[in-house]
Amino acid sequence: MFAAxxxxxxxxxRTMPAPPVTPLTTRLFRLVLAAVTVVILxxxxxxxxxxPAQLWRDSGNMATLGADFLRPDFTDWDxxxxxxxxxxxxxxxxxxxxxxxxxxxGILSAENVAPHWMVFTVRRLMDACRAINELVFALIxxxxxxxxxxxGVLALFIHTTGVVAKLFSEAVEAIDPAPVEGIRxxxxxxxxxxIYGVLPQVMPLWISYALxxxxxxxxxxxxxxxxxxGGIGMTFNETMRGFLYSQASAILIMVVITxxxxxxxxQRIRKKFI
Amino acid sequence: MAAALQLDRVSxxxxxxxxxxxxxxxxxxGERVALIGASGSGKSTxxxxxxxxxxxxxxxSGSGAVxxxxxxxxxxxxxxxxxxxxxxxxxxxxxQFALSGRLSVLTNVLVGALGRMNALRGTLGLFNxxxxxxxxxxxxxxxxxxxxxxxxxxxxGGQQQRVAIARALVQGAKLVLADEPIxxxxxxxAKRVMDTLVTMSRDYGIALVVSLHQVDYATAYFxxxxxxxxxxxxxxxxxxxxxxxFLTELYGASAEELILPSQFVVPAPxxxxxxxxxxx
Ligand SMILES: Nc1ncnc2c1ncn2[C@@H]1O[C@H](COP(=O)(O)OP(=O)(O)O)[C@@H](O)[C@H]1O
Ligand SMILES: [Mg+2]
Numbered sequence: 001m002f003a004a005x006x007x008x009x010x011x012x013x014r015t016m017p018a019p020p021v022t023p024l025t026t027r028l029f030r031l032v033l034a035a036v037t038v039v040i041l042x043x044x045x046x047x048x049x050x051x052p053a054q055l056w057r058d059s060g061n062m063a064t065l066g067a068d069f070l071r072p073d074f075t076d077w078d079x080x081x082x083x084x085x086x087x088x089x090x091x092x093x094x095x096x097x098x099x100x101x102x103x104x105x106g107i108l109s110a111e112n113v114a115p116h117w118m119v120f121t122v123r124r125l126m127d128a129c130r131a132i133n134e135l136v137f138a139l140i141x142x143x144x145x146x147x148x149x150x151x152g153v154l155a156l157f158i159h160t161t162g163v164v165a166k167l168f169s170e171a172v173e174a175i176d177p178a179p180v181e182g183i184r185x186x187x188x189x190x191x192x193x194x195i196y197g198v199l200p201q202v203m204p205l206w207i208s209y210a211l212x213x214x215x216x217x218x219x220x221x222x223x224x225x226x227x228x229x230g231g232i233g234m235t236f237n238e239t240m241r242g243f244l245y246s247q248a249s250a251i252l253i254m255v256v257i258t259x260x261x262x263x264x265x266x267q268r269i270r271k272k273f274i
Numbered sequence: 275m276a277a278a279l280q281l282d283r284v285s286x287x288x289x290x291x292x293x294x295x296x297x298x299x300x301x302x303x304g305e306r307v308a309l310i311g312a313s314g315s316g317k318s319t320x321x322x323x324x325x326x327x328x329x330x331x332x333x334x335s336g337s338g339a340v341x342x343x344x345x346x347x348x349x350x351x352x353x354x355x356x357x358x359x360x361x362x363x364x365x366x367x368x369x370q371f372a373l374s375g376r377l378s379v380l381t382n383v384l385v386g387a388l389g390r391m392n393a394l395r396g397t398l399g400l401f402n403x404x405x406x407x408x409x410x411x412x413x414x415x416x417x418x419x420x421x422x423x424x425x426x427x428x429x430x431g432g433q434q435q436r437v438a439i440a441r442a443l444v445q446g447a448k449l450v451l452a453d454e455p456i457x458x459x460x461x462x463x464a465k466r467v468m469d470t471l472v473t474m475s476r477d478y479g480i481a482l483v484v485s486l487h488q489v490d491y492a493t494a495y496f497x498x499x500x501x502x503x504x505x506x507x508x509x510x511x512x513x514x515x516x517x518x519x520f521l522t523e524l525y526g527a528s529a530e531e532l533i534l535p536s537q538f539v540v541p542a543p544x545x546x547x548x549x550x551x552x553x554x
Binding site for chain 1: 325327358359360361362364365366368370371372373374375376377381385386388389393396397399438441445
């Protein structure tokens, strides 16, 4: 048995080519890559002022904070509910406006429907909308229209338009061109081609994308409040600054429940459309 | 009267591939012509050129002009300005139906009226009672009125193809170009679709060009056959001249593809019976 195995081994070594050796340049490159990674990690550690010891030194604070958070205080629940509704309202209108703007912009940035120069222009514009975070837009609009929910709506609107237009245009680019040619063949206009040939194909996906963005906009809208964009985030910020941790905890619980519920409902609806 | 379709030395090149090479072709009003050829011979390209869905080569050997009923579709590699006017009376039927599957059957047929109605009204989908009646009548004519409210994609292939034909009827097309309309259908549906096309052409005097790769269908339904090979028209004449020996002479080994695929016997075309009698 051993002999046979040995035989097989010998035949293998005779017929098999030598295993490949990693070239020196590749190994050197890997070494440099590892070194660079370590340098970046160390540099970033100091740049971010990482200091785990701080957590120990301030353990007293952490304990109070933790204890208060474990005793949520729902006394002012009606205030929180109102603030939560305001957050939802911000998310709703931010999303609705973005979808309204995203429909033409999405179509005009689809290579298979719009002329190249148009696609290029609209895409760069949408890139800019997406590149800048909602929070930054919120700060800009607060400067323009003052603190409050309207600034939040505008911030979500601009950023979400960039996202939605991109998602919408990708859906348009994936369509079957045949129905569009069917419309073109009857002598329909460009707009009629879009309405009868493109929209029926992308509608389910578009609805799904819009709902998905609404979900994430509810989350974003809570954060927007923290910089002054209205809603529950604003209330949360006030309780934190007043060291009212039990109330802050109640607000967080409410946010978590609302967002989870909405996600569940929205996911259900989205499944229906795909 | 101007020809239903006139191609003057039209060429189309894809990279190095000469899909259509210097083709001239005239189809008279009311005429029925089968366009045959093995796959890759340029049938689809020719039909797409004729309807202005693709542009001919700019610097081809000829003028590359396409006219339909005297209206220019394209010339010299440029689409005519008023190509939509030309398209209005050209009905297109595709192998894969090219319907909007999620829209209702009736809406798919109503689309045929777009070219004739006010652009804004058409864009908003505000079809009037008259247009709806015409569309419904066209559906009845091809025998699928009972499916009018369904989504187009819920219909069988043969039924969808008849929706496309109904759309051409609503369009008031005077020329119908059908690109392999029966290639995706079972023999029974194929016969029904061919019957519908030919009857429609006969009843309304619509010129009909149907590309086929099954020669037996071509000879059963058409008097005039145009045969393509490698982008050129290699035969244009009466169906009576077409037989296996002649096809082998034209196509060599690839003639097999034209003769063999339909092992079933092609049923005789329905006599000019009223198409409304065809019930699905
Ligand atoms: N969009 C295209 N891009 C590149 N080549 C194409 C394209 N359309 C057609 N062709 C080529 O042109 C030739 C003719 O094709 P086609 O007109 O579809 O033939 P048929 O309809 O007779 O099967 C084929 O060789 C095909 O590969
Ligand atoms: Mg083809």
